[in-house]
Amino acid sequence: MTALVLRQGLLGPTARRLLRHPSFVLGAVLFGTVVVLALAAPWVTEVGPNRMAVRLRFQPPGEMFLLGSDNLGRSxxxxxxxGARLSLLIGAWVVALNAVFGILLGLLAGYFPRLDGPLMRLADALMxxxxxxxxxxxxxxLGPSVTTVIIALAVVYIPRTARILRASVLVVRELDFVQAARAAGATDGRILxxxxxxxxxxxxxxxxxxxFAYAILSEAVLSFLGLGAAPTEPSWGILIAEGRSYIREAWWLTFMPGAAIxxxxxxxxxxxxxxxxVLDPRLTVERT
Amino acid sequence: MTALLALEAVEKHFPVVEGVLRPRVVGHVRAVDGVSLALNPGETLGLVGESGCGKSTVGRLALRLLAPTGGRVVLDGTDLAALAPAELRRLRQRMQIVFQDPMAALNPRMTVEEIILEPLHVQGRRDRQALRDRAAELMERVGLSPEHLRRHPHEFSGGQRQRIGIARALAPGPRLIVCDEAVSALDVSVQAQIVNLLAELQREFGLAYLFIGHDLAVVKHVSDRIAVMYLGQIVEIATKAELFARTLHPYTRALVAAIPVAHPRLRRPRARLTGDVPSAMAPPPGCRFHPRCPHAEARCSAEAPALRPVLPGHAVACHFAERFLPSPPRPNP
Known part of the structure; x- marks a missing residue:
């Protein structure tokens, strides 16, 4: 009871509705687990990701290796x-770049009609x-590297984010409180x-x-094709690429990173x- | 008396653009087409007309939320078009607006205090204690509790939200407030409260109102003078008593006849209008009202009538205004 009262006091109505939404809670638990494991990597693993034990190669999942071992006997x-660390890091960077440039370009295109045409035609071309x-x-x-993957995925998804923000801006900028702010003498910067x-x-x-989800998925695709991180730094895509050659003998090499993704x-x-x-019931599915 | 606000032959034509590959202007919506108005300090000028006649556009032009495509808007002797952006921003303290929809008029992400004080914040006021006192004072003045300053708009009723909108408009100490359908979205009882509040504030602060509405009964109640708009133009403007005693323009007569009368004996035969409002993109030649006018003659479709004074303080844009002059004074319900 005390916990309930506390929760009601500390969290806004939006947070409370989120916590009652089954798919949000399940999603948060799944993704949260992945994030926590990635952050706690040194403490939840007994051996390093590159520690080889050649005599113990191709061990199936079991007592010795929870998820089996690969062709070089690595856990x-x-x-x-x-690998989750690198995949999530790339995803987070793509989201951050998306937020910054998507907001910037979306606000500019939605608010200044002069910029709308050029910016949206550019977005159309990319999309x-x-x-x-x-x-x-x-x-x-650009050549294979982690930075390359981040830049490539940011460029791909920024137009989509900018377009969604622009659509909202077009609606909001016509609302009376924006007119009221302008009538009060607010500058464009303040209004935005x-x-x-x-x-x-x-x-x-x-x-x-x-x-975030698409970035993780696309990173795996790029790494699988050899355009991503160097094989010494395992990301999920790299693990799948490495396991591909042994897919008949040792399914767990590809299955385990695939399952993580x-x-x-x-x-x-x-x-x-x-x-x-919860945030916007009117929003239709806008998958990219 | 010098006018506080003067609109001189103001026009607002919105271009209509067609074509995707080679966009070109195919015409203009003549939302406002040569409107001249003068508003004196402390006066309420009612502006009535049906939806789409351009009355809200006139309000926005008066506040320079829109730039006119022709004519001048002069506030206190200053041509608004001649001002640099920073000067215009400073002048905006003298003119404010109250909107129709109290839901859309307040930013749902801001507290009432932030909303009310915004006009002062944007003018660079940063003295926090003085601002807080001002916010509390404004809340009390519009009949709300200062304790509610920390709340958000969704926690208030429609009438209370409209009071918040009025408090925001009062904050910078304006001399002119444009009330754009300010009571149209409210329940009748709340409407009366807001109208009375506006009247009190007018007496207290010497405010001038440009009161835009489509309900002639409400506009009649609040206004000193009334201007009637049809299709982007003013067809009749007069003091309230004069307008209702001698309604000269056929369109105004139809509007007046449409006011419901409670007393059965006072009911008059209705002069119903037939047809729709013509397109503002291609207004009819001559008098814009002639296709719907029961008294139209050949001259009406050829020659546009000018808005001319027919009686002292009473101007009409109709060739035959004098014909309606000897009409007996109407009972005033």
Missing amino acids: MWSRVVW AFPAVLLAIGIAAA RRHILPNCMAPLIVQLSFV AVAVLGLNLLGDGLRD
């Missing part, structure tokens, strides 16, 4: 957990390519910062949760669905 559990194909093109042009952006956050947050992406999507339902 798949350790590799998947440490005309299938997301993964464009990312492959950019990553191939205090009035428009705060009222456009709901679809943006939802979109960013989906961008599935859990993380599923968690984020459920979380995003929940956020969408």
Whole structure:
């Protein structure tokens, strides 16, 4: 009872509704587990991800190795957990770049009609390519590295985020309180910062949760194709690429990182669905 | 008396653009087409007309929320178009607006205190204690409790929200408030409260109101003078008593006849209007009202009538205004 009262006092109504939303809670638990394991990697793994034990190669999942061992006798559990760090790091960077540039470009395009045409035509041009194909093109042009993957995925998803924000801005900027602010003498900067952006956050947050999921997925694709991180730094995509050659003999080399991706992406999507339902019930599904 | 606000032959034409690859202007919506008005200090000028006649656009032009495509807007002898952006921002303290929809007029993410004080914040006021006192004073003045300053708009009823909107408009100490359908969205009982509040504030602060509405009964109640708009133009403007004693323009007559009368003996035969409002993109030639006018003659479709004084303080844009002059004084319900 005390806990309930405390919770009601500390959290706003939005947070309380989120905690009652089943898909948000399940998504948060799934994705939260992945994040916690990634952060706690040194403490939840007994051996390092690159520690080889050649005599113990291709051990199936079991007592010795929770998730089995790979062709060099490295622990798949350790590799998947440490791999989560890189995959999540890349996802977080893509989300951060998306937030910054998506907000900037979305606000500019939505608020200043003069910029709308040029910016949205540019966005159309980028969105005309299938997301993964464009990312492959950019990553191939820049050369394989983690930074490349982040830049490529940011470029792919920023137009989509900017477009969603622009749509909200177009609606909000016509509302009377924006006119009232202008009548009071507020500058464009203040109107954008205090009035428009705060009222456009709901679809943006939802979109960013989906961008996180797609970034993890696309990073795996790019790494699998050899355009991502160096093989010495395992990300989930790299692990799948490495395991591919042994898929007939040792299914767990590809299955385990694949399952990790599935859990993380599923968690984020459920979380995003929940956020969408609670923050903005009117929003239709806007998957990229 | 010099006018506080003067609109001189103000026009607002919105371009209509068609074509995706080669966009070109195919016409203009003539939302406001040559409107001249003068508003004296402390006076209420009612502006009535049906939806889409351009009355709200006039309000926005008066506050320079929109830039006119022709004519001048002069506040206190200053042409608003001639001001640098910073000067215009400072002048905005003297003119404020109250909106129709109390839901959309307040930013749902701000507290009432932030909302009310915004006009002062944007003018660079940073003296926190003085601002807080001012917010409390404004809340009390519009009949709300200062304890509610920390709340958000969704915690208030429609009438209370409208009071918050009025407090915000009062904050910088304006001389002119544009009330854009300020009571149209409210229940009748709440409407009366807000109208009375506006009247009290007018007496107390010497405010001038440009009161925009579509309900002639409400506009009649609050206004000193009334201007009637039809399709972007003023067709009749007169003092309230004069307008209702001698309604000269056929369109105004139809509007007046549409006011419901409670007493059965005072009911008059209705002069119903037929047809729809023509498009503001292609207004009819001559008098814009002639296709719907029961008294239209050949001249009406050829020659546009000017808004001309017919009686002292009573101007009409109708060729045949004099014909309606000997009409007996109407009973005033």
